[in-house]
Amino acid sequence: MHMKYMIAIDVKSGGCRRTKRRTPPHQEDVMSHSPPQAIYVAGRWRKPATDELIDVVDPTTEELLARVPRCSPADADLAVEAAHAAQEDWAQVPQPERIGAVGALLKALEARADRLTEAVVDDVGTPLRIADKLQTHLPLAAVTGFLDAARGVEDPVRIGNSTVRRSPVGVVAAITPWNYPLLQTLGKVVPALLSGSTVVLKPSEVAPLVPYLLAEAVAEAGLPPGVFNLLSGLGPEVGAALAGHPDVDMVSFTGSIQGGQAVAAAAAPGIKRVALELGGKSAAVVLPGADLERAVKATVSSCLLNSGQTCLALTRLIVPRAQYSEAVEQAAALAARFTPGDPRDPGTKQGPLVSAAQRARVRGFIDRAAADGARIAAGGSRAPEGLDRGFFVRPTVVADVDADAEIAQEEVFGPVLVVLPHDGPDDAIRIADGTRYGLSGAVWGPDEESAVALARRLRTGQVDINGGAFNPAAPFGGMKLSGTGREFGRFGLEEYYQLQSLQH
Known part of the structure; x- marks a missing residue:
């Protein structure tokens, strides 16, 4: 079977495309292997803990598109450790600089718009014209909405003798679905980064190729190591490990009711924040x-x-x-x-x-x-x-x-x-x-x-x-078993902050 993505993530040419970067002298660094047979942790591509792979199939031809790592809880630990180590320094970065960093990420994604669209067509089967409009350019417009919403959101509010301020929620585990891989991913990753939180992203193993292009854009945009991390793998293995990890402060999940219940149960012992978008009728x-x-x-x-x-x-x-x-x-x-x-x-x-x-x-x-x-x-x-x-x-x-x-x-x-x-x-x-449902x-x-x-x-x-x-600037989310929390725009951004009151 033809494997278009086996040696490269360049979905437009199918060829092996590399960016110039300084390669750290670490044994675990795997720049000799192009993604997607790697994970992105602490600012570089690494070999996962196991050699097991997951087949990614073209839904139109039923041919093998790629193989991505079947990560383990050990990989989840490594990614969370990197995000946890980076979070305090990222939170101390002035908000205008965080906004600028996400703006640079947006430009890197815009430069990849054609490749993102073609990846969605190959990976999900969305028709080309619709994919270009809804799977690529709508998500990019949503990022612009987040950037607009971020300006002023961290301004302190005076109430009587109290100053109320917003601080980042911390380390965010983002577990995303396959149907709108860029929109659903940016709806979690971007507000987390803008808030000063750090992210571990676990996309659906069914359609994981777009998130790999996102990781490539993160690297090009120059975000600090550990601020964004990418794993591939199965929900019951990697997703559960992230949801229950003691150093994860928030889990944002989009998927089925059963998946949301499993995430909420795994997160419950840690009393961590959970945002769920669970579908509708x-x-x-x-x-x-x-x-x-x-x-x-x-x-x-x-x-x-x-x-x-x-x-x-x-x-x-x-x-x-x-x-x-x-x-x-x-x-x-x-x-x-x-x-x-x-x-x-x-x-x-x-x-x-x-x-x-x-x-x-x-x-x-x-x-x-x-x-x-x-x-x-x-x-x-x-x-x-x-x-x-x-x-x-x-x-x-x-x-x-x-x-x-x-x-x-x-x-x-x-x-x-x-x-x-x-x-x-x-x-x-x-x-x-x-x-x-009530979405x-x-x-x-x-x-x-x-x-x-x-x-x-x-x-x-x-x-x-x-x-x-x-x-895309209005709050998106559901009632009843369609979930909890809201995504997109100002309301979606506020989900990634904690409130602190200072009495003086």
């Missing part, structure tokens, strides 16, 4: 008199974005009962236009799912729904025509199910939309809030006032009103 509620055609189109687009592998995707469309049949018909027709194909083709709207396991999971949801009597209005579990390789699932619309059916309750994390009828605003709220949502009304009134009653972290766009 978000609903788009359409009120009578709203623009149904526009609402259906926006909901289908949201549901199918990134092949449905988006935590805030609108995967339930809740419409007035009188418009139910019309909504199902419109959704099915729109979904049929999202023909799966090679994500490297500029015309492709939907690529593959990220892995064989994810494809099997999504197909299982569809098959069980059909077996329970659901009507598959579009798509289905059968492989798309002409695509006998790759982890593809056809865009699917499911109708005629109860609101408490599995397909309407659980996060499928694939291109599957469920259409449900409601009998008025109260019933719509009951259905929308009737899952264990995102949308409301479509005949006017902004009625839509906002219903949105404020929903138990979810954010709601789009009549097509309102995602805002």
Whole structure:
């Protein structure tokens, strides 16, 4: 099998690309080996504690892309030690200089924009045009938002005879998912660095290539050794070791409910701060008199974005009962236009799912729904025509199910939309809030006032009103089992500070 990344991290040329740097005379330094078969700790690439590797597979071709280290708890100890040793000095760096350092990191990432996009296409399967916009340039815009938010955030506040100041939370373990590898990573790493905290990053082993480009950019930007560290490995091994490490002060995790519960349990003995973003089953509620055609189109687009592998995707469309049949018909027709194909083709709207396991999971949801009597209005579990390789699932619309059916309750994390009828605003709220999730949502009304009134009653972290766009400067996070804490912008930055009151 072709291994594009075996000897290099240059995803554009596939060749071995090196940067000039002073190589410390340490035996463990492995500059003779190009990443990704190394870990980035204390400012340099090192050989991990074991020789075990994890295969990284191209979801479009099913070919082997790369192998990355299967790190051990010993590697986690080494990375945390480096972050802990660097943290106090980094915290003492004046805030304007920390802002400047993150600005230099942003420039290094901008210079790699094309390579970041191509890495996402190869690693995740996001179509090229969408990857460029949402997987690369949206995260870079989010960094700019963090830089704007950082200015003045550390100014002390006087309350009576007290001065309230912010200090960094300390050492942060960032455990990130595979679906938006740059956005989710920068949403944790950047605010931590701006606060004066240091970071150990453990990305998903399913799609780890973008974080290696981030580490390369960190090195180019000149951040002090130990301020940022990168490990690859499995969650139950490395993630658990980081979450339970006594020298880790905060764990920020994005992933499944089960993963979040495991992280919280591992962190609990240390009473450390835990931020969790755990997915959703978000609903788009359409009120009578709203623009149904526009609402259906926006909901289908949201549901199918990134092949449905988006935590805030609108995967339930809740419409007035009188418009139910019309909504199902419109959704099915729109979904049929999202023909799966090679994500490297500029015309492709939907690529593959990220892995064989994810494809099997999504197909299982569809098959069980059909077996329970659901009507598959579009798509289905059968492989798309002409695509006998790759982890593809056809865009699917499911109708005629109860609101408490599995397909309407659980996060499928694939291109599957469920259409449900409601009998008025109260019933719509009951259905929308009737899952264990509360991450995102949308409301479509005949006017902004009625839509906002219903949105404020929903138990979810954010709601789009009549097509309102995602805002990377606004706080992002969920209620109920969708998690705790907020990311992005000023509110996300504040998560990485402790408050101290000085009475005088």
